Amino acid sequence: MFNKILIANRGEIARRIMRTCQEFKIKTAAIYSDADKDAFYLQEADEIYNIGPANPLKSYLNIEAIIAAVKKAGADAVHPGYGFLSENYSFAEAVVSSGVTWIGPPPDVMRAIESKCYCREIASRVNVPIIPGTIAPLGSLDELHKVIAEIGLPVFLKLDKGGGGKGIEVIQDMAQIRDVWERVLRVGMVAFGSTDCYLETQIINPRHIEVQFLSDNSGKCICLGERECSTQRKHQKIIEESLSPVVEEKERRSLYEYTRKLVVAMGYEGAGTIEFLRSDKGEFHFMEVNARLQVEHPVTEFLTGIDIVKSQLEVAAGENLSMNQEDIMLEGHAIEARIYAEDPVSFSPSPGKISKLRFPEIDSRHLRIDHAIEEGSSVSPYYDPLIAKVIVWDATRMKAIRRLEEALTAFKVEGIKTTIPLNLQILASKEYREGDFNTSLIEKLFKEEHKTV
Amino acid sequence: MEATISANIPGLVGRVIVSEGDQVSKGQTIAVINCMKTELAVISEHDGKVKQVLAKEWDEMDVGSPMIILELNEVE
Incomplete structure (x- = not known):
């Protein structure tokens, strides 16, 4: 070690x-x-x-x-x-x-999978369903027109090496094609140093579901359940949970199979995540690979009892994973609420001094809070607005929701605005409680709220 | 008459859109501040000509940090 x-x-x-x-x-x-x-x-x-x-x-x-x-x-x-x-x-x-x-994964693997076209090519080679669209980077505006004539609209034009929500644009009608093409190429040139881009059809009302995996250099790959990450604002996750309320055991087995095939084909070692989109018809499509420890990893740790950082250290030290797939227990339900220093309605940033701070009482079996704030400290305007993650575990999803509501209600932050009221609003919604939601949940809740005013 | 346009939010200057000598109008975006990875516009509250640009890309801003000095247009 x-x-x-x-x-x-x-x-x-x-x-x-x-x-x-x-x-x-x-x-x-x-x-x-x-x-x-x-x-x-x-x-x-x-x-x-x-x-x-x-x-x-x-x-x-x-x-x-x-x-x-x-x-x-x-x-x-x-x-x-x-x-x-x-x-x-x-x-x-x-x-x-x-x-x-x-x-982390070997640098040459990181370099290869930075290209989303490469990942799509690998996925289609090993028979993992991808979002329909193009695989090789588009050569010209003419080619873009031709492909759209074949697959129809709406589509997303995405940069091969884009990220952080940049370099993705939707094309709704034919008249937009040239403008979007030129704009995406410009972003690629300025922000990512590459203008390669590809097309994906738009999946209607998708759910974002991802599989956490661990793999070592002996070729062993273990999947740690799936995370449901459909609750998003500004294309960023705000509440994650594991397991997903819609994934059945049979589907989980397919997702694990897809994940293993991709991990082996990429030569990936370490901890990582495969992101999938699930259509409203229940079809899964590979979306991308996250070659890092993720923000929401504690959800999986709470569900499985595995310390993912520890596993990362072991694999990096050249050791083999000590557990096998059959050792992984997926018991009860874990949920994470991300607390951002933001206005809970407009999402505008709210940096500044935390004048008062009170945490809910931690209980190592049921409640974990990952944070780096204290009373009197300042939330910097220079970095990410995420200030804390509140993670709960309980025997059932409904119990976990109630426990998270209690914890968030007891969590007091003064001096800056936070998304705690939004987190609570989501948890209280019928859609969330019934597990019947997709990536447009927050938008939908806001619309409903305005209707009643 | 002069007026100073200051940062309305802390962060790093993303871009200054205007240059010395430019005519700006009330409501126009004159700069962008990057606060917590979000780009926010700094808006001119006056009509006038840019006399001096004080802020440059990557400068650290607090609320009230001066960014631009405007020579106000004379009221007709």
Whole structure:
């Protein structure tokens, strides 16, 4: 195992990773930007290294500065968390070529799967259903017209190397084709350095369902149930749960089969997630691979009792996974509510000082809160608005919903606005309680609310 | 008469859209601030000519940080 791990991230996820390291007596080195210099969680690290100013391009996205910190710390491994450089193969390569272990999939695998067309090609080769559309990047506007004539509208035009919701546009009618094409190419050029793009038909009223997997270098791949992530605002998840209220055992077996085929074909090692879209007819389509630890991983940890970060460390250290698929128990129900520092109606950001903070009472069997905030601390305007994740487990879905409602009601944050009222509104809705929802749930709830006013 | 247009939200300057000498009107977006990964517009509250641009891309802004000085149009 490792002696010292540098955590190339900040906030709640840095703290989460430190916790597992501490459990296994691994020293931790944390990095921080000037904006985070007073963050209390840094005291939980064995060593801390300043890597630059508030601007993330000059700190948390600054490969050179982070590699310098890795060397200074004498760390023997780097955990990238999620976001920032976690899926950046240049960073992974820089870590490896400094003689340090990268806690994540092999850099060459990361480089390959960054291309969504490559992933679609692999999926179709191993008979995993993909969202209908094109596989090879589109060559020209003419080709785009031709494909649309064949498959019809509406379609999504997506950048092969896009991400974070950028470089995706819907085409509703023929007159838009040229404008959308030019716009997407421009975003590709400016933001991603690649103008390759492809088409996908629009899945109507989709549910977003994903499979968490662990794989090691012996070729073993274990699936840890599925997560239902359809509750989203601004195309970002806000409530996740496991298991999904709509996936039946037979479908779960197919999703596991798809996941294993993809993992083997990609040569992936470590923890990862395969995202699927489920149509309102119940058909699953492979969407993309997330080559990192995900924000919502605690839902799976609570359901299965497995520490995913620990498994990541073991695989990165060259050990084989100690468990088998039949050891994975999916008992009860886990739900996570993400709390964002945002106005719960307009979703506009709400950074600032937390003047008062009261957490609900933690109970290691039923309630977990992952966060990096304290009373009197400030939520920075420079980084992600996620301030806390409240995760509950109980024997049934309804009990878990009630437990989450209790926890969110007892969670008091003053000084900034948070999405707690929105989280509660979702949980109280008939659609959510009955498990009958898709990715447009929040939009629908807002519309209904306006009707009654 | 001059007026200063200041940041209405903290964050990093994403872009400054106007340059010195530009004529701007009330309601026009003059800059974009990136706050918590969301881009928010900074709007001019006056009609006028840009006298000086104080903020540049990636500058750190607090609420009230001056961004642009306008030479106000004379009221006819």
